[in-house]
Amino acid sequence: xxxxxxxxxxxxxxxxxxxxxxxxxxxxxxxxxxxxxxxxxxxxxxxxxxxxxxxxxxxxxxxxxxxxxxxxxxxxxxxxxxxxxxxxxxxxxxxxxxxxxxxxxxxxxxxxxxxxxxxxxxxxxxxxxxxxxxxxxxxxxxxxxxxxxxxxxxxxxxxxxxxxxxxxxxxxxxxxxxxxxxxxxxxxxxxxxxxxxxxxxxxxxxxxxxxxxxxxxxxxxxxxxxxxxxxxxxxxxxxxxxxxxxxxxxxxxxxxxxxxxxxxxxxxxxxxxxxxxxxxxxxxxxxxxxxxxxxxxxxxxxxxxxxxxxxxxxxxxxxxxxxxxxxxxxxxxx
Amino acid sequence: xxxxxxxxxxxxxxxxxxxxxxxxxxxxxxxxxxxxxxxxxxxxxxxxxxxxxxxxxxxxxxxxxxxxxxxxxxxxxxxxxxxxxxxxxxxxxxxxxxxxxxxxxxxxxxxxxxxxxxxxxxxxxxxxxxxxxxxxxxxxxxxxxxxxxxxxxxxxxxxxxxxxxxxxxxxxxxxxxxxxxxxxxxxxxxxxxxxxxxxxxxxxxxxxxxxxxxxxxxxxxxxxxxxxxxxxxxxxxxxxxxxxxxxxxxxxxxxxxxxxxxxxxxxxxxxxxxxxxxxxxxxxxxxxxxxxxxxxxxxxxxxxxxxxxxxxxxxxxxxxxxxxxxxxxxxxxxxxxxxxxxxxxxxxxxxxxxxxxxxxxxxxxxxxxxxx
Numbered sequence: 200x201x202x203x204x205x206x207x208x209x210x211x212x213x214x215x216x217x218x219x220x221x222x223x224x225x226x227x228x229x230x231x232x233x234x235x236x237x238x239x240x241x242x243x244x245x246x247x248x249x250x251x252x253x254x255x256x257x258x259x260x261x262x263x264x265x266x267x268x269x270x271x272x273x274x275x276x277x278x279x280x281x282x283x284x285x286x287x288x289x290x291x292x293x294x295x296x297x298x299x300x301x302x303x304x305x306x307x308x309x310x311x312x313x314x315x316x317x318x319x320x321x322x323x324x325x326x327x328x329x330x331x332x333x334x335x336x337x338x339x340x341x342x343x344x345x346x347x348x349x350x351x352x353x354x355x356x357x358x359x360x361x362x363x364x365x366x367x368x369x370x371x372x373x374x375x376x377x378x379x380x381x382x383x384x385x386x387x388x389x390x391x392x393x394x395x396x397x398x399x400x401x402x403x404x405x406x407x408x409x410x411x412x413x414x415x416x417x418x419x420x421x422x423x424x425x426x427x428x429x430x431x432x433x434x435x436x437x438x439x440x441x442x443x444x445x446x447x448x449x450x451x452x453x454x455x456x457x458x459x460x461x462x463x464x465x466x467x468x469x470x471x472x473x474x475x476x477x478x479x480x481x482x483x484x485x486x487x488x489x490x491x492x493x494x495x496x497x498x499x500x501x502x503x504x505x506x507x508x509x510x511x512x513x514x515x516x517x518x519x520x521x522x523x524x525x526x527x528x529x530x531x532x533x
Numbered sequence: 534x535x536x537x538x539x540x541x542x543x544x545x546x547x548x549x550x551x552x553x554x555x556x557x558x559x560x561x562x563x564x565x566x567x568x569x570x571x572x573x574x575x576x577x578x579x580x581x582x583x584x585x586x587x588x589x590x591x592x593x594x595x596x597x598x599x600x601x602x603x604x605x606x607x608x609x610x611x612x613x614x615x616x617x618x619x620x621x622x623x624x625x626x627x628x629x630x631x632x633x634x635x636x637x638x639x640x641x642x643x644x645x646x647x648x649x650x651x652x653x654x655x656x657x658x659x660x661x662x663x664x665x666x667x668x669x670x671x672x673x674x675x676x677x678x679x680x681x682x683x684x685x686x687x688x689x690x691x692x693x694x695x696x697x698x699x700x701x702x703x704x705x706x707x708x709x710x711x712x713x714x715x716x717x718x719x720x721x722x723x724x725x726x727x728x729x730x731x732x733x734x735x736x737x738x739x740x741x742x743x744x745x746x747x748x749x750x751x752x753x754x755x756x757x758x759x760x761x762x763x764x765x766x767x768x769x770x771x772x773x774x775x776x777x778x779x780x781x782x783x784x785x786x787x788x789x790x791x792x793x794x795x796x797x798x799x800x801x802x803x804x805x806x807x808x809x810x811x812x813x814x815x816x817x818x819x820x821x822x823x824x825x826x827x828x829x830x831x832x833x834x835x836x837x838x839x840x841x842x843x844x845x846x847x848x849x850x851x852x853x854x855x856x857x858x859x860x861x862x863x864x865x866x867x868x869x870x871x872x873x874x875x876x877x878x879x880x881x882x883x884x885x886x887x888x889x890x891x892x893x894x895x896x897x898x899x900x901x902x903x904x905x
Contacts, residue, residue: 430640436596437635438655438706439628448654449643456645528690529644 276503286503295378296484301469303404308411316419338413347406347479364481422454463519541569542746548606564770570746577761585770629659632707636719638699642691649687674705697728769826786863
């Protein structure tokens with residue numbers, strides 16, 4: 200198992216090298232270059248030359264890349280041109296929000312998706328099944344930003360049931376220790392702040408969780424349909440086991456194997472930043488920062504965020520593989 | 534040969550299973566099958582793939598899917614009617630009074646649950662044994678079926694066991710509650726030949742003395758020869774010949790039985806001698822209502838096999854042996870004479886059967902009982 204983990208971590212190196220090369224090349228290839236982007240279209244040639252000198256842009260591309268790499272290895276991704284703060288600090292400020300949103304979306308998707316998929320499979324061809332199939336097709340195809348706007352318009356603007364922007368009501372003067380707002384409220388015993396943060400997660404969580412929900416419903420349904428026809432379920436019935444034991448131990452446990460993989464992969468995707476959802480709900484996570492950085496031409500922030508997110512994505516996938524080994528004994532011993 | 538003393542454990546009477554699919558003609562997988570098994574007796578249900586032997590066993594166990602399946606007739610376990618019994622009743626009987634061993638031991642075991650749990654769950658369900666007691670009993674069971682180091686095996690997963698060991702574990706689960714009836718559906722098909730012999734020997738040992746009735750479902754005549762007291766040969770959903778083991782092997786009467794025996798390769802035939810298969814395939818059948826389903830493949834078939842109902846039962850009593858046959862033109866008394874004119878055989882068997890009552894423990898369905 201340890202060798203497996205080490206091997207996977209070593210595989211991370213070429214991935215990150217390739218990605219950094221792509222990012223670096225992309226930045227250099229932009230019209231006008233970084234100086235133009237940073238100083239604006241009306242920057243004088245003198246200013247541009249000065250900027251290039253300061254940031255070492257006059258050196259050869261190879262040297263520049265190596266220097267960039269050298270700094271990145273030490274977690275120095277430069278400073279954001281918009282806020283003037285180190286990119287890593289910006290990331291650490293915003294990532295907890297994205298994690299909270301991811302958890303909210305996953306809870307929504309799993310709590311509804313797995314039971315719905317199971318019921319659809321057991322009522323194969325029935326009303327529930329057909330409804331679930333159509334609804335999940337709709338869930339996958341509906342554009343996230345459209346759904347997000349609809350939810351916000353209906354439940355936040357029109358009905359006013361739920362907050363429609365931000366991570367917490369600005370009027371709440373909450374103490375922030377970890378930047379996980381829900382957790383902070385619990386730690387400081389400011390439960391109303393916690394609850395407010397939870398409410399702020401509902402609409403963006405639903406918007407972001409819709410696609411994972413649709414996928415989980417379909418995978419669960421297909422997996423259960425597969426498993427109920429397995430020989431070992433017939434064996435379990437031949438042993439005269441009660442329906443609940445057959446269901447729990449023999450059907451659901453095996454059907455959840457492919458579902459857990461899907462959930463893991465979705466987690467990686469969601470953590471890499473929900474740009475659209477966060478933008479619609481003005482949610483202060485990584486996604487909205489990325490969008491902001493693009494419109495501000497904040498290239499060092501973009502570069503740093505994308506690299507870090509790539510590492511997160513690969514690490515989450517590694518965790519998924521490890522947990523799969525824990526769930527499926529056949530993988531464990533291999 | 535075990536005697537058939539005592540009332541039968543299992544009585545199957547005129548069992549029929551029909552599969553219906555929307556927009557398709559219903560298929561009769563099992564068509565009027567009747568037999569019975571006495572305590573301690575081993576019977577064989579023999580036939581090629583698709584002849585309905587596995588469906589018969591699933592129908593007995595009540596394991597056929599609910600939708601699109603019609604089961605009619607009667608299945609009695611120790612006098613209790615199983616067809617039409619509620620799912621709850623069946624669950625209390627399955628695993629306790631009747632158990633089943635399946636063909637592919639790997640796919641028949643849950644890959645994500647330890648062997649121990651898969652054994653103890655039967656004990657918990659039917660014998661209210663949990664915890665330590667269940668563990669001990671499970672160890673005992675694995676030991677009884679010849680699994681070495683049983684305590685350790687309890688904590689292992691099916692994929693960590695060898696093929697033979699898995700089948701032994703399945704047998705241990707089936708025997709956990711000392712069932713009155715054990716159905717083994719091709720239990721050795723997925724195993725190596727040497728392991729096959731061990732598993733058959735194990736089944737014989739376990740059944741002997743315990744009074745458990747064993748129904749052996751197989752296409753392998755070697756298994757029948759080694760294990761079964763009485764044999765029911767099935768073709769296209771019906772039993773076409775029933776006999777005790779020895780007379781069946783010595784003098785198969787139905788051309789299909791003869792063909793099955795003749796197609797087994799033997800060591801003493803010369804090299805290069807072609808095998809003698811039954812011509813055609815199991816798909817070349819005609820519905821029983823139009824004659825004999827085997828007629829299209831039968832060398833003995835005459836016009837009357839195809840034109841009129843040939844579901845006649847010819848109960849024989851030769852040499853005090855119980856025999857039943859569904860054929861108008863059966864083989865001669867010895868397989869060597871298979872090529873002889875069939876008319877004489879039919880006439881003689883009809884004559885011999887006249888007035889002699891069927892003494893077999895099983896009886897034919899009378900749906901088409903046109904006596905010849």
